[in-house]
Amino acid sequence: MKFLHTSDWHLGRQFHNVSLLDDQKAILEQIIEYLASSPVDALVIAGDIYDRSVPPTAAIELMNQFVRRVCGELAVPIILIPGNHDGAERLGFGSEQMKNAGLHILSNFSDMLTPVELDTDVGKVRFYGMPYNDPELVRHHFKQPVATHDEAHQLLCRTIVETFESDAKNVLLCHCFVDGAIESESERPLSIGGSDRVSHEHFTPFDYVALGHLHQPQKKGEDYIRYSGSLMKYSFSEQHQKKGMTLVEMDEAGFHTATHIDLIAPHEMRIIEGELDEIIAQGKTDPKSHDYLLVRLMDKHAILNPMEKLRAVYPNVLHLEKPGMLIGVEQQMSAAKLARSEVDMFRDFFCEAQDSELSDAQEKAITDIVKQLSEQ
Amino acid sequence: MKFLHTSDWHLGRQFHNVSLLDDQKAILEQIIEYLASSPVDALVIAGDIYDRSVPPTAAIELMNQFVRRVCGELAVPIILIPGNHDGAERLGFGSEQMKNAGLHILSNFSDMLTPVELDTDVGKVRFYGMPYNDPELVRHHFKQPVATHDEAHQLLCRTIVETFESDAKNVLLCHCFVDGAIESESERPLSIGGSDRVSHEHFTPFDYVALGHLHQPQKKGEDYIRYSGSLMKYSFSEQHQKKGMTLVEMDEAGFHTATHIDLIAPHEMRIIEGELDEIIAQGKTDPKSHDYLLVRLMDKHAILNPMEKLRAVYPNVLHLEKPGMLIGVEQQMSAAKLARSEVDMFRDFFCEAQDSELSDAQEKAITDIVKQLSEQ
Numbered sequence: 001m002k003f004l005h006t007s008d009w010h011l012g013r014q015f016h017n018v019s020l021l022d023d024q025k026a027i028l029e030q031i032i033e034y035l036a037s038s039p040v041d042a043l044v045i046a047g048d049i050y051d052r053s054v055p056p057t058a059a060i061e062l063m064n065q066f067v068r069r070v071c072g073e074l075a076v077p078i079i080l081i082p083g084n085h086d087g088a089e090r091l092g093f094g095s096e097q098m099k100n101a102g103l104h105i106l107s108n109f110s111d112m113l114t115p116v117e118l119d120t121d122v123g124k125v126r127f128y129g130m131p132y133n134d135p136e137l138v139r140h141h142f143k144q145p146v147a148t149h150d151e152a153h154q155l156l157c158r159t160i161v162e163t164f165e166s167d168a169k170n171v172l173l174c175h176c177f178v179d180g181a182i183e184s185e186s187e188r189p190l191s192i193g194g195s196d197r198v199s200h201e202h203f204t205p206f207d208y209v210a211l212g213h214l215h216q217p218q219k220k221g222e223d224y225i226r227y228s229g230s231l232m233k234y235s236f237s238e239q240h241q242k243k244g245m246t247l248v249e250m251d252e253a254g255f256h257t258a259t260h261i262d263l264i265a266p267h268e269m270r271i272i273e274g275e276l277d278e279i280i281a282q283g284k285t286d287p288k289s290h291d292y293l294l295v296r297l298m299d300k301h302a303i304l305n306p307m308e309k310l311r312a313v314y315p316n317v318l319h320l321e322k323p324g325m326l327i328g329v330e331q332q333m334s335a336a337k338l339a340r341s342e343v344d345m346f347r348d349f350f351c352e353a354q355d356s357e358l359s360d361a362q363e364k365a366i367t368d369i370v371k372q373l374s375e376q
Numbered sequence: 377m378k379f380l381h382t383s384d385w386h387l388g389r390q391f392h393n394v395s396l397l398d399d400q401k402a403i404l405e406q407i408i409e410y411l412a413s414s415p416v417d418a419l420v421i422a423g424d425i426y427d428r429s430v431p432p433t434a435a436i437e438l439m440n441q442f443v444r445r446v447c448g449e450l451a452v453p454i455i456l457i458p459g460n461h462d463g464a465e466r467l468g469f470g471s472e473q474m475k476n477a478g479l480h481i482l483s484n485f486s487d488m489l490t491p492v493e494l495d496t497d498v499g500k501v502r503f504y505g506m507p508y509n510d511p512e513l514v515r516h517h518f519k520q521p522v523a524t525h526d527e528a529h530q531l532l533c534r535t536i537v538e539t540f541e542s543d544a545k546n547v548l549l550c551h552c553f554v555d556g557a558i559e560s561e562s563e564r565p566l567s568i569g570g571s572d573r574v575s576h577e578h579f580t581p582f583d584y585v586a587l588g589h590l591h592q593p594q595k596k597g598e599d600y601i602r603y604s605g606s607l608m609k610y611s612f613s614e615q616h617q618k619k620g621m622t623l624v625e626m627d628e629a630g631f632h633t634a635t636h637i638d639l640i641a642p643h644e645m646r647i648i649e650g651e652l653d654e655i656i657a658q659g660k661t662d663p664k665s666h667d668y669l670l671v672r673l674m675d676k677h678a679i680l681n682p683m684e685k686l687r688a689v690y691p692n693v694l695h696l697e698k699p700g701m702l703i704g705v706e707q708q709m710s711a712a713k714l715a716r717s718e719v720d721m722f723r724d725f726f727c728e729a730q731d732s733e734l735s736d737a738q739e740k741a742i743t744d745i746v747k748q749l750s751e752q
Contacts, residue, residue: 054430057465064465068472089433089440096444097477098470 001120004261005246006031007046007175007212008230010085012059014051015234015269015292016318021058026266027231028066031245034261035074040247041120043076046212046228047083047132047175053090071102079104079116081129083175083212084190088131106173107131109141112156113163115170122252124168128160128206132175132213134190149176149196157202164205169254172203175212181227184215184241186234200225207254216241217260224255233269236294236319267292267316275299275324276306283313293317298324302345304352342370377496380637381622382407383422383551383588384606386461388435390427391610391645391668392694397434402642403607404442407621410637411450416623417496419452422588422604423459423508423551429466447478455480455492457505459551459588460566464507482549483507485517488532489539491546498628500544504536504582508551508589510566525552525572533578540581545630548579551588557603560591560617562610576601583630592617593636600631609645612670612695643668643692651675651700652682659689669693674700678721680728718746 013020035043050059070076082088082105092107104116106129115126130153138152139145142159146152153176164170177190179197190196190213200221203209209225215238217229228246233239244263249256268288272279273296283289295310295317297303302325310317346366350358358366389396411419426435446452458464458481468483480492482505491502506529514528515521518535522528529552540546553566555573566572566589576597579585585601591614593605604622609615620639625632644664648655649672659665671686671693673679678701686693722742723734734742 057463060469061465064469064472067470072472087433089437093436093440094443094470094474094479096440096448097474097479101473101476103470103473 001122001125001250002040003042003044003171003248004031004035004040005044005046005208005210005226005228005248005258006231007210007228008048008083008215008234009045010048010051010230010234011063012051012055013234018292018316018318020232020234021062023232023265023267025062027263028062030263032066032069032074034245035070035076039074040076041118041125042116042127043070043078044127044171044173044210045078045080046173046210047081048085048212048230049080049082049091050086052085053087067103075102077102077104077116077118079106079127079129079173081106081131081173081175081212084132084188086132104129112160115163117168120250122169122250124165125171125207125250126165126168127171127173129173130156130160130175149190150179150198150202153198154202157205161205169207169250170205171208171210171248172206173210173212174203177213178203178211178220178225178227181214181220182216182218184230184235185237186215186230187213207250208248208258210246210248217244217246219258223258226258231263232265236269236271239268239270270294271296272314273298276303276309280309280313283310286314289314290316294319294321296321296323300324302340302348302352304349342374343367346370377498377501377626378416379418379420379547379624380407380411380416381420381422381584381586381602381604381624381634382607383586383604384424384459384591384610385421386424386427386606386610387439388427388432389610394668394692394694396608396610397438399608399641399643401438403639404438406639408442408445408450410621411446411452415450416452417494417501418492418503419446419454420503420547420549420586421454421456422549422586423457424461424588424606425456425458425467426462428461429463443479451478453478453480453492453494455482455503455505455549457482457507457549457551457588460508460564462508480505488536491539493544496626498545498626500541501547501583501626502541502544503547503549505549506532506536506551525566526555526574526578529574530578533581537581545583545626546581547584547586547624548582549586549588550579553589554579554587554596554601554603557590557594557596558592560606560611561613562591562606563589583626584624584634586622586624593620593622595634599634602634607639608641612645612647615644615646646670647672648690649674652679652685656685656689659686662690665690666692670695670697672697672699676700678716678724678728680725718750719743722746 011024071078082091088107092105095105095107106112108131112130115128118125135146135148135152138155142155144155146155176198177196178200203225211227214227215230215234217227219226226246229243232243242262244261247259247261268291270291271294275298293314293316297306307320343366347358387400447454458467464483468481471481471483482488488506491504494501511522511524511528514531518531520531522531552574553572554576579601587603590603591606591610593603595602602622605619608619620637623635623637644667646667647670651674669690669692673682683696719742726734
């Protein structure tokens with residue numbers, strides 16, 4: 001028995017004003033190819049299908065095509081829960097009508113207690129989906145004194161465990177922040193000040209826990225309590241994370257193995273550091289020059305139109321930092337010493353604009369002008 | 377063979393800042409009761425399910441509950457098309473997955489040519505859904521020189537008719553403005569200047585045409601080309617329209633009868649005309665004092681806080697007009713004669729506020745003050 005665990009698709013996300021929809025489409029294509037060549041019993045999405053509760057129409061269409069091909073053509077059931085970015089009621093429309101066609105959207109507490117049951121070669125496997133919820137919702141629905149995310153998840157897990165059947169294996173889909181797990185910059189906090197943390201211990205009664213919310217693939221506490229990580233990188237801080245999905249294998253005893261399957265984005269998201277000239281030189285032969293880039297220019301002098309120059313070789317530079325132009329604290333230089341004079345700035349500008357140095361006469365002329373102006 | 381034809385639900389609509397969702401819910405309840413006691417082969421909604429392309433969550437939930445009860449509990453198939461108020465792609469999510477559960481959302485040209493086929497006691501009946509579309513969309517999709525709504529519908533009807541099968545009866549769902557039909561104030565124009573009109577003659581090859589868009593129930597051209605009208609009144613101009621649904625009966629020969637079935641809104645929408653005192657007196661014993669009202673005050677003098685006074689007996693006065701305070705053109709009186717002086721206005725105000733007339737001394741005092749002020 002095998003299934004694929006994914007999460008945090010964020011379909012429709014923009015990154016520095018660039019739509020990632022084409023990249024997301026290419027990655028979904030990889031998932032479809034995988035499913036076509038390596039059949040599994042189910043595909044699981046642990047929340048944040050879309051990037052916001054009212055997603056753009058194009059994102060809905062992309063998801064619709066994916067569902068048609070996976071549930072329809074490949075006959076692989078999809079089981080999903082809304083995350084904190086999704087609108088649960090909006091996503092849940094028609095879920096009752098879709099489930100017989102293999103699309104299982106578990107979007108409320110009633111769905112949570114009605115697991116999707118699959119008959120597999122290792123017997124009955126039940127998938128419980130705990131839609132994303134904050135403590136307030138849980139307190140209100142269950143009329144229990146629940147104040148924190150941790151207490152909410154404890155209560156919800158206990159409520160689910162009461163419905164376990166002795167002959168079935170149990171998988172949980174859950175969108176939350178497990179205490180001690182590693183954050184990335186692209187997650188939207190669930191609450192302020194760390195009160196969103198949930199102990200992994202509530203999850204130990206399950207055979208496998210398919211987590212969503214954190215964008216880095218990781219396990220927490222037990223081998224069978226895992227984040228698959230997001231579909232692709234959604235911040236430069238994730239440049240070294242390997243994105244993909246988790247192939248989970250179960251045997252008669254329950255959880256067997258979890259294997260990371262790479263998903264490769266058409267554009268990598270990475271950070272390049274160096275001086276302008278060396279970056280441009282390297283860009284001319286860089287086979288991955290279309291990647292989404294954050295460039296950190298280390299040059300110490302002012303540069304005219306650096307973005308334009310960089311984009312001539314790296315068209316998708318999305319963000320530019322100039323730490324070389326800032327006063328380095330570690331350098332312990334006095335501000336006075338570092339401050340660049342008007343003449344220095346003009347010299348940099350001239351050099352950039354004319355591609356040649358100021359002659360002595362020119363330097364004298366500009367110095368005189370600056371002097372006159374400052375004395376006025 | 378019978379089916380119910382409805383249209384223009386506009387779930388989530390606001391009327392003069394009042395949400396109509398509770399009224400809509402009560403009316404949907406009447407549809408469910410009807411279906412439970414008088415089984416039909418299908419329920420048809422000819423567009424404008426929601427009031428806008430991104431409907432409020434509560435409207436989606438209401439629709440979801442309705443679908444669950446009708447398709448699920450009562451096992452009556454629902455066949456619907458998006459109207460000009462709906463977002464076709466948004467509404468169409470998961471339609472592939474829903475159809476086997478009896479919810480048929482026909483939201484694009486491919487769906488249009490894939491009719492919903494029902495086996496009934498009079499043989500095969502095929503329901504074609506033509507989602508709302510403007511000429512630009514049709515021109516683009518079919519690569520045909522289509523400039524007007526009329527040409528677009530002619531092309532679409534011809535395209536559908538080519539797929540007819542000789543042994544089936546054909547029903548069309550269509551959201552458009554049939555030439556010569558009667559408008560109401562609550563429809564959003566499809567285009568400016570009458571170019572949105574479509575000839576009913578394109579529709580004659582069908583056995584029945586379930587139209588949506590116009591809010592008044594009516595037939596156009598043939599007995600079998602009909603608007604069911606909207607779910608409820610959405611403007612005061614519709615106060616005398618009987619809202620409801622159309623029960624269509626087919627026999628071996630095709631269309632048999634169309635019968636209007638009333639749907640009763642909890643709050644009527646009506647206009648009351650008269651002087652304030654008589655309206656208030658009547659309101660005290662009016663059994664339908666909670667209706668949504670437009671009040672036309674015919675009083676000729678200024679009135680203090682008329683809305684407050686009216687709402688003491690008619691809590692849902694939503695709009696107030698004061699034609700009695702306007703200059704009647706037909707009266708042919710000179711503006712000078714009609715203009716009310718400051719003293720006249722004060723006299724009205726005093727009378728309203730104190731519930732007594734000005735004494736002669738008081739009238740003299742105010743006249744003197746006004747005179748002094750006007751001479752300053």
